[in-house]
Amino acid sequence: MSPLRAVVFDLDDTLTDHRSLQLEVEEEIVRLVGGQVPEHEAQAFGRRHLANLDGFYARWMRGELDEPGYHRARLTDALEPWCVPDDALVARYVELKRRTTTEVRRARGAAGAVAAVRAAGLRVGVLTNGMTDLQRGKLRRIGLAGAVDVFATSQDVGAVKPEAEAFAAVAGRLGVAPHEAAMIGDNPVNDIAGALGAGWAAAVLVAVDPPPADLPARAAVVASVAEAPQALGLAG
Template identity: 40%
Template sequence: MGTLRAVGFDLDGTLFDHRGSARAGASAFLGGLGLDVTEAALDAWFAAEDEQFERWRSGEISFQEQRRKRLRSVLPPLGIDVPGDDVGLDALFEDYVRAYRASWRAFPDALPLLHHLRSRGFRLGVLTNGTEEQQRDKLVRTGLDGAFDVVCTSERIGFQKPDSRAFVTLADELGVDPADCLFVGDNPAHDIAGARAAGMRAVLVDPAAGLRDVVLEEVARTRGVRHDLGREERDDHAGERAQPDE
C-alpha cells in the first residue's frame, strides 16, 4: 500500500446520523397524519426506505419514484389514503422531508475527528450515494461542510457505491492514488468492499458506539505509530503488529 495522505468518508450512517434524524422526522410526519407512532409503524417506514432506496441506487427507479413508492407501501396499511397522482404524492413526501431536515444532526464525534485529521495534514473527502442538493445541504446544516476538500455525490459523479469507479473518482478529486487513501464507512458491502476493490484501505465503523478512536487507531496503524487518547507516538514494534489490508 502507499503512504496514507487522505481519508474519505461515507456520509449517511457514518458522519451524519441518518437513522436518528429519520426516526425523529418520521415520528413527527406520521404523528401529523393522526397516526399512533408505534415501533411497528416506524419499522414499516424504514423497511420501505431501505427497499426503495436500494432500487433507486441500482438504477431501477428514479429518486422521486422511490419516495412515492415508500408512501404507497407504508401509509395505506396504516389507514391513511394517499394521493392518486404524482404531484400530490410529492407534496406529501415534502411534509416528511421538512420534518426530517429539522431533525438533522451529525454524530457527536464527527466534527472533532475531521478537525483532528485536518490538523495532521490529511486531505478529506466525502463519497455518498445521494442527490447533490440534499447531501450538500446536510453538510451545511450540520456544520460539516467546511471540513472537506472534496464532496462526491453519486448524482454528480455518475457512479454509485459500491462501484469501484466511485472510489477512484474520489481519490482523483483528492489528488491522491487510491492506495494512499483510507475510506471510512458503516456498510460492509457498499463502503468497505467497494473501497478495497478500488485499492483503498478501509475501516468499518459503528458511529453509535464511537467513531473517533476507531478511525484514529486505523490511521495510526497504517502509519506505523501508536495512537493513545489523541496522542501519536513512534511505535518501535510496528513491524510486529498486523499489517493493513492490501
C-alpha cells in the same frame, strides 16, 4: 509514518447523525398514519415502511422516481394491506419526511475527526450516495464544508458505492492512488467492502450496531467517528 495521503468520510450517519432524526420522524409517521389503519396494525405499518426504504431509495437514485414520486411510492407500498393514501395524507407525510433533509445533526466527534485527519497532514474527502445539492447542503449545515478538500456524490461521479468506480473517482479528485486512501463510514457494504474492494489501504466502520460477522478482515471497527482517526494510526 503513515503511508496514507487521504481519508474519505461517508456523510450520512458518519459525519451526520441521521439515525436519531430518522427514528423520530419514523415515530411521527406511524402516529400520522395510525389514524388510517386499525390501531393494532400501526406497528406493522411502521415495519413495512422501514423495510421498503432501501428498495425505493435505490429507484430514486437510479432516476426511476423523482423525489415526490419516491415519497408517494413508499407510503403507498407500506399502506398496501390497508388502503391507498389520499393526496392530503401524502402531503402531510412528505412534510414529515422532509424534516430528514432539512434538519441535519452533526455526529458527535465529527468535527474533531476531520480536524485530526487535517492535522496529520492528509487530504480530506467526502463520498456519499445521494443528490449533490441535498448532500452538499447537509455538509454546509454541519459546519464542515470548509474542512473538506473534495466533496463527491454518487450523482456527480456517476457511480454508487460500493461500486469501485465511485472510489476511483474520489481518489482521483484527491490526487492520490487507491493504496494511499482510507475510508471511514457506517455501512459495511457500501463504505467498507466497497473501499477495500477498490484497493484502498484501510477502512474503518463506525458501528452503532454490532458489526456483521462477514466484515472484511482488514476493516477496523469503532463505536464513534471520533475514534476513527486513531484506528488509522493518525491520532493519540
